[in-house]
Amino acid sequence: MKKLLYSICSIILVIALFNFSSAENASAATTIERLGGSDRFEVAVNVSKSEWSTSNTVVITNYAAFADALTATPLAYKNNAPILLTHQDRLTSATRDEIKRLKAVKAIIIGGTGSVSKAVETDLKNAGITTIKRYGGSDRFEVSRNISKEFTSSDKVIVAYGLNFPDALAIAPYAAEEGYPILLSRLTEIPEIIKPAIYNDTVKQAVIIGGPGSVGDSVYKELQSKGKNPLRIGGKDRFEVAANIAKRYYSTNKAYIATGFTFADALTGSVLAAKNKAPILLAHPDRSVPVIQNVIFEKSMFNLTILGGPASVPDKTVTSLISYRKAVVNNDGSLNISSTNYSSMDAVPLKNNSEVAVFGDQVVKMQSGMVYASPSLGNSVVEVYNSAGGKITYVAPQTEMKYISADDRRVKVRVADIDGYVLQSEVSMLPWNAVKNRSYYYVSNGNLIHNVRGVNTVIGKSPGFMSSGINYYSWDGYLFYLSNGQAVGTHKQYFQHLPIRSKTSYTADQLLRFINNNTDIEAWEKRYNRQSPLRDKALIDSMIKAQNDYNINALFILAAAIHESAWGVSDIATAKKNLYGIKAYDSNPESAAEGFSSFTASVIAFADEYMSRGYTNPASWKYNGGVAGHKGIGVNTWYASDPNWGSRVAGHMYKIDKFLGGADYNKENLYVTTEAFNVRNAATTSGSTVLYKYPKANIPVVVLGQVTGQSVSGSTVWYKIISEKDGKIGYVHSSGVKKLN
Known part of the structure; x- marks a missing residue:
């Protein structure tokens, strides 16, 4: 469950999260805190106060000119300095007082005198600053180039669109933490002033932030032709770009949230985010953004800090970020999502199979249906766990699993004939009405065929209870159902x-x-x-x-x-x-x-x-x-x-x-264990040696013959078997095994 708790200074949300190390739900309280203020100057000051008790250095940039400020974060992080804002011609009293509180003696100014005038330098000196260093240039591109000179040993550079702010600010915490300079590009070309910072022997890779609508394919191709191994982190909009950055580079329960429509709060919060090894995610003031909610849920980033006041990121937006909603899944898989927020998935009322609980636009709970393995970015398979969190197997992408239940962290599923758990972040789910192209079995010429996504494979001889012209379904390949769920028979394939x-x-x-x-x-x-x-x-x-x-x-x-x-x-x-x-x-x-x-x-x-x-x-x-x-x-x-x-x-x-004539089919007499069971070197429990132990029920055994041995539970029937240990001979009591079919 999630509860709201209000304090004077900030909004605190106490969230009960699932602790995966436990078999049951456990409360793990986290907080969502707002670093706000009456304006962007005060927000910057409050960000500074939250992290720095003192600081030798401050970074100063114009409150209204994002162009120069876009590339400042790595420099500020390198100097362990907060970013504070100024008017073009004067410091605000809030900024001046914060400089004094920090006991700062050095100021780094970003931008030329057209952005931060000489008058501001005078104000800085009056606030106790003794050393001022300015990173200027004829334009934003040259400013980014001059800042990059502080990172000449970096083997990677960040390339972002220079005529808008969201992509550069979304990558800023990661770039700062890794020591990568942020270089600005035009849509279709890299400015000449920037090229020396990229095209040198030190730089091995250029990471492009934003889709081709921000940094065009021509830039990508140029970087590729120069041997800079470009990697693009894009998205259909600024929100998805920020989400994809978080997916690729972060595994933390913490994130910072800033409006996606103005730059100042994200800028001043970016160094704080870098120091806490957390991403900045972008919010829309008027609606929830599913891709942002999805990454919050996928990464369990329920420890959120809101940058800016309610005018920038409204309280309703904060609520939507951590809320579940009800949706109806249409037959084509599309969602009709309601506007009502719920504090937990269990609070979402589900009246029929097509109704589901969603977080963002991800189905997280339903009544019944199919679970598909969908490995998250960086993973190639999906791990399946037992209730205690131990791995029991792993599956490939698109593996079909039966839905059993779900909580905030994981989904209980049936894989083959075992029940296990998969992480919510590693799967997608659909209720039965939207499931299409499910794998099925059918009979052809006496053979049992398995159709998986259109690929037909002969897997063995068809059982007698199956008929041609009918599709059958099975989770484990031996217990078969009709499309209406009616069980029709059980048959375990011999060679399998x-x-x-x-x-x-x-x-x-x-x-x-x-x-x-x-x-x-x-x-x-x-x-x-x-x-x-x-x-x-x-x-x-x-x-x-x-x-x-x-x-x-x-x-x-x-x-x-x-x-x-x-x-x-x-x-x-x-x-x-x-x-x-x-x-x-x-x-x-x-x-x-x-x-x-x-x-x-x-x-x-x-x-x-x-x-x-x-x-x-x-x-x-x-x-x-x-x-x-x-x-x-x-x-x-x-x-x-x-x-x-x-x-x-x-x-x-x-x-x-x-x-070859069927000489091997049914040649061996197959049994299965009925429980965990010892295999011995003789048909007795007295004086014999345990060769090994079958760890569980349903493990197949080749029975070579029946022998008389020591009476156990009133029976003297033992079986001679092929030993799993070395392929030689072993003995099991008849109470421990039964016929395969």
Whole structure:
């Protein structure tokens, strides 16, 4: 809940935020404070008083001339000096008194005498200033150039539009904190006076602030041609530019809010923001700005300082910044947002499925619907956590998850067959009426096909309860529903749940026959204009050898290579001889992928280091059941962000087996654990050794046969199984397992 608490000096908002380290909501009070004043001079003074008890130096700039002041923040920060305002020809009494309070002896004047006259210098001296340094110039561009000379060691520069103020001021705290000069540009060209500050050997990158309507593409191309590796942080307007700066550069719960329509308050507050490592966000005096609310929510920036009085940032604007609203989601996904503010998402009344709670224009709570993984800027995947905050898996962008509930910080979801939590900032949500193009399953020629965003993949044999011509839906790939939510049956695909410690019936020659008689490999070779290494008999031989050496199923080894390397011809496979995407992290797969001396070396690494000693080894953190699996169980949990990795690899196993006559399908007798359960070296609990422990229920087990052993709970039935530890033999009591299907 959020409550309002008023004090004489400022508005304080006490906000209850979610503490992610706890399984339940917890109160964490933060404050929203206003640094106001009767005018911009007084606002500047109050900003100064809030941070500086004394200061050797002050920065002085004209209260009405933003042009010179735009680039002053990094200089003020470097000198640990507040920015104070002056008339062109005189100091105000408030500014003069603040200089005296600070005991300042040095003044830095920004702008020529046309902006800050000689008369002001006299007033400064009368206020106790003994040293005055002026950064002037014939125009705003030269002023920015002269200030930049104080930052000649910086390897980055900021380039912002010089004929308006919002973009330069939004980036000012970050530029100041990092020691980057702010250089001003025209729309279509970089002024000649500026170029020496950019085009030198020290500067490695120019960061452009604002869209092409502020700093044009011609400027971007010129910077690019000069080898300055330009990075543009843009947006459709000044508000979105400020929000995007905050998204890219800040991870803090604090932000400063200033009006987006005048410069003075943002200018004088910018050094304060830099000192507190916080961004400046821009507000509209007459309406809420969704992109600003979105970044406040995404970054949990509920510790806000308002720069300026109510005339600049009205109280109603402050309220809207931290308020929830109700919206109706139309069938096309658009929102009709009400104007009523609510202090918490739980206070928003939701009467039907299409009504949702929003913060800004982000859906944060609903009755039911779909949650989509939408990694925030800088992230390539979305982490899924348990209730205590521990990571349990991760998923790729656009992964579909079932909505369960939500609070201020996170969303409870169903991923495959497990419930977990994702951060609000990492997902988007839609109620069912607006969900389009949901993934589905259908039957074709006896095969079960999974359609994900228009891509059809064979994942196995169709269950008997499914019919052609009907679309089925499932969160986990084994419990299936109709479109109306009616459950129709449960079936776990054999190869997806086959422990990969088992062995295939097929020889290298047979596997190679499948490879050389398959139209899919021909299509991929044509697409990439290269021949697949999977046609090499020696490589397939190495997979059979890996099966014998490391007890990892060769059919799985081949299927994983097919899936991960696009039948052996992907760029990573070709450049790195890496058939398995090993270390091809989502954030930078091509560069990060590990290189191998040969394709066979990648086969050995995959079978030995990654599977035998990793994902199938109960002693490894990677272990969640030694099967291809899905996000709830198996190799898929941690090996790949794609939630369908396990079913796709299993689909290749199924197709290979089907082509070769089906010798492997249902060859093994598959059971699953009913709880966390010990595996022993003999069919007894007395005098035997625990080889390892299955950590939870529903982990598949290959049962090799039934044996009689020590009576447990009145039963002497034990099962001999393939050990996950090393592919050899183990024993479990019959009470710990049940049939897979």
